[in-house]
Amino acid sequence: MIPKLEVRNLNYSYHTMDGETTALSDISFSVKSGEFIAVVGPSGCGKSTLLSLICGLFKPDSGTILLDGRPVRRASSGIGYMLQKDHLFEWRTIRSNASLGLEIRKKMDDLHKSRVAGLLETYGLEPFSGARPSQLSGGMRQRAALIRTLALEPDLLLLDEPFSALDYQTRLAVCDDISTIIRDRKKTAVLITHDLSEAVSVADRVLVLTGRPGHVGAELTVSFASGETSPLKRRNEPEFSTYFNEIWRLLQRGAEHLPDPKGNYAEVLHEN
Amino acid sequence: MKINETPAQREFVAGQRRRKRAVLACRILLLAAVLTIWEVCAGLGIINDFIFSSPSRIIRCFYTMLLDGSIFLHTGVTVLETLVSFFLVVTIGILGAILLWSSRTLSEIMDPYLVMLNSLPKSALAPILIVWLGNNMRTIVVAAVSVAVFGSILTLHNGFRSVDPDQIRLIYSLGGNRADVLKKVLLPGSVPLIISNMKVNIGLCLVGVIIGEFLSAQAGLGYLIIYGSQVFKLDLVMMSIVILCGLSAFLYQAIAVLERKVQGTE
Secondary structure (H helix, E strand, O other), rough: OOOOOEEEEEEEEEEEEEEEEEEEEEEEEEEEOOEEEEEEEOOOOHHHHHHHHOOOOOOOOOEHHHHHHHEOOOOOOOOEEEEOOOOOOOOOHHHHHHHHHHHHHOOOOOOHHEEEEHHHOOOOOHHHHHOHHHHHHHHHHHHHHHHHHOOOOOEEEEEEOOOOOOOOOHHHHHHHHHHHHHHHHHOOEEEEOOOHHHEEEEEEEEEEOOOOOOEEEEEOOOOOOHHHHHHHOOOOOOOOHHHHHHHHHHHHHHOOOOOOOOOOOOHHHHHH | OOOOHHHHHHHHHHHHHHHHHOOOOHHHHHHHHHHHHHHHHHHHHOOOOOHHHOOHHHHHHHHHHHOOOOOHHHHHHHHHHHHHHHHHHHEEEHHHEEEEEEHHHHHHHHHHHHHHHHOOOHHOOOOHHHHHHOHHHHHHHHHHHHHHHHHHHHHHHHHHHHHOOOHHHHHHHOOOHHHHHHHHHHHHOOHHHHHHHHHHHHHHHHHHHHHHHHOOOOOHHHHHHHHHHHHHHHHHHHHHHHHHHHHHHHHHHHHHHHHHHHHHHH
């Protein structure tokens, strides 16, 4: 069976006048249809770059990225991208923010409009569809941003730390909310995060990126005996801390190989 | 007053209102005091009212010109020239900023020249403009546009460049191109900047129009000021300045109203 997403021997470097920085080195992994994977790693290991490459916004130096067995095109409609902040535009209503992608792809027909209305209805934003983003809570804003992404019906969702701008309590709730929606809709998802507990709580599989340049340090399948998929409930499962510690150990091991002794692990340590 | 307000809250609100009223009263008193002292000094001969004029002389002068209707002509000409140059500045400013944004190479090439033109004292250009364009309204409008347009382009272009790159990334990730970035993010996102830039521009245009009228005009408040000083009718000069004060305040307020309207719809 062809995987939903396949990344093979991906390399990418940034060029500036000060020199060349290799961001990603020989990255290979694949994601099955309907699978939820998390990519963890210290900041500066090229996590966000990886998503930009998958989304086709950047061109890799070498290597291939296949979506359903075909090379990705720039901003293919099969891929939805959620950024760190919701970036809902204050000059648009929630409904018109949610339809932004449709407007850009010139798909503002009745069928698509009613689909957006249906999504707003399903996820409890119907009463706010005429409101401005500033009138919504952080969690509702992320939902609106998710609807904006889902309106284009992508099969693959790329989530670039979509909860990191929220305060901790909201973050747990929104993470639970969003990942449940994604699982219910049977979407394939790649979540970038530096929060290890978040990775263990949502993902089927965790990809540990280490070092500079980033490379796949380890891969870990996360499975709970109870079959629990809700992030909040998973946190109470006995396996949770085992996985957490395992990923922690993998990251630490990666840190030892960092050329820069300080690395960026202080940050990870601090946040967990 | 709300029923469930505590006495402390009521006291606070009343205090704030008192302060507001006191400020307004002081403003009016200050104006009245200046006018009275001016008038009294002129009446007692402490200052020469032929040179310094006086409030009553200004009002008389205004009344005469009101009767023969010439005040409407001069004020109207200045307002018309200011509005025409203002709309030109806003249009050229936005189009220029879009053009610079659309090509990074072009903006880098043009940057030093725009900075230079922006800091050049535009009054230095006025004599050349008369020679090139003639002794007419066209010269005045071009002079006024030249005062404001370069700063306007630079400000708006800077605003466009400081848009959050992630917002642009969002548009690209939804399948958009550069035109979509412009239509969906840059222009709507820059509305507050464009309006605050308008506030600056309306004042600068008025400055430019007066400079232009000093040098080449048959009508307008700037013309009245120059004419009045040449024939030593200082009442005329003072009156024109008073009208200019009112005019600039009115034009600025008009933009402020527009700003509130736009903010109200958002």
